[in-house]
Amino acid sequence: MNLKMKIQQNGVERASTKIALTSISAMAAETTTFPLDLTKTRLQLHGQHSLPCATRPTTAVGVAGEIVRRQGFLGLYKGLSPAILRHLFYTPLRIVGYEHLRALFGYSDGGGASLSLSSKALLGGLSGVFAQVVASPADLVKVRMQADGRIASQGLPPRYSGPFDAFSKIVRSEGFAGLWRGVFPNVQRAFLVNMGELACYDHAKHFVIRNQIAEDNVYAHTLASVMSGLAATTLSCPADVVKTRMMNQAVGKDEKVVYKGSYDCLVKTIKVEGIRALWKGFFPTWARLGPWQFVFWVSYEKLRQIAGLSSF
Numbered sequence: 001m002n003l004k005m006k007i008q009q010n011g012v013e014r015a016s017t018k019i020a021l022t023s024i025s026a027m028a029a030e031t032t033t034f035p036l037d038l039t040k041t042r043l044q045l046h047g048q049h050s051l052p053c054a055t056r057p058t059t060a061v062g063v064a065g066e067i068v069r070r071q072g073f074l075g076l077y078k079g080l081s082p083a084i085l086r087h088l089f090y091t092p093l094r095i096v097g098y099e100h101l102r103a104l105f106g107y108s109d110g111g112g113a114s115l116s117l118s119s120k121a122l123l124g125g126l127s128g129v130f131a132q133v134v135a136s137p138a139d140l141v142k143v144r145m146q147a148d149g150r151i152a153s154q155g156l157p158p159r160y161s162g163p164f165d166a167f168s169k170i171v172r173s174e175g176f177a178g179l180w181r182g183v184f185p186n187v188q189r190a191f192l193v194n195m196g197e198l199a200c201y202d203h204a205k206h207f208v209i210r211n212q213i214a215e216d217n218v219y220a221h222t223l224a225s226v227m228s229g230l231a232a233t234t235l236s237c238p239a240d241v242v243k244t245r246m247m248n249q250a251v252g253k254d255e256k257v258v259y260k261g262s263y264d265c266l267v268k269t270i271k272v273e274g275i276r277a278l279w280k281g282f283f284p285t286w287a288r289l290g291p292w293q294f295v296f297w298v299s300y301e302k303l304r305q306i307a308g309l310s311s312f
Helices: 002-045 060-071 073-077 080-104 117-152 163-174 176-180 183-210 218-248 262-273 275-279 282-306
Strands: none
Touching: 002 060, 002 073, 002 080, 002 117, 002 218, 002 282, 060 073, 060 282, 080 117, 080 163, 080 183, 117 163, 117 176, 117 183, 117 218, 163 176, 183 218, 183 262, 183 282, 218 262, 218 275, 218 282, 262 275
16 A cells, blocks of 8 residues: 555656646747747738738738837737746646556557557647647737737737736626637647647657667757647648637627637638638748747756656
């Protein structure tokens, strides 16, 4: 009995350590790449109101330059605090959750090939769905505050003074359920991005190691993170565009909604802007996911090593 309790205690301690390490790594990655995420969000919102001036083509460099010109360098970090808050919930739940699901379905440390790529993709998607449902309110506030900078650049007052003011105003005007506005497209995106990211990183890293392209070190982690970033971006970008537009529309008692649902948003976006609009922000998304995953996975793997844990 004592041995069983000790094993359980060690398991809890390992899980809490992994949660702490994922949070630290995620905060470092988010802070490093947040300007690219802001640029991506502004690009995805560009053109949604079908104004003549809003339908002209624009670029990520142009959007970023306009933000700096109008708001200064710190304008690139508008909405960072709710983004950090989101990752304190989202990243530990999806990473640690995936690892537990992977072990539950037959994976063992060092095995790597004990699960198929399709099985890993399913487990990654499911862990992402659960994590996103929990973190969706913080994600909503992040999107709204990022969009606020666009409003301020037009000479209008921002909707929210900070993350807590945003939470308060959203609940007051849209109800508590309003914090989960856009949760369905959000969950769709989370499933796709984690299906691509976690499964691809896991599979690619072990492929690189098994084929002696690199040992289990920073080179293998870098190669795997680049491949997973590309896979995650390709799969998730359409759902990300829909999610961003759905979450950005604030709905009061007497206000009309632009999109009735995620499918309506999808149809209207394609009808007004063409199917290529579903991949708006693809390159800044990929440009962000690549560095984000590099910073996260390299730091997370290193921290696990320092803490005496096995490689992911």
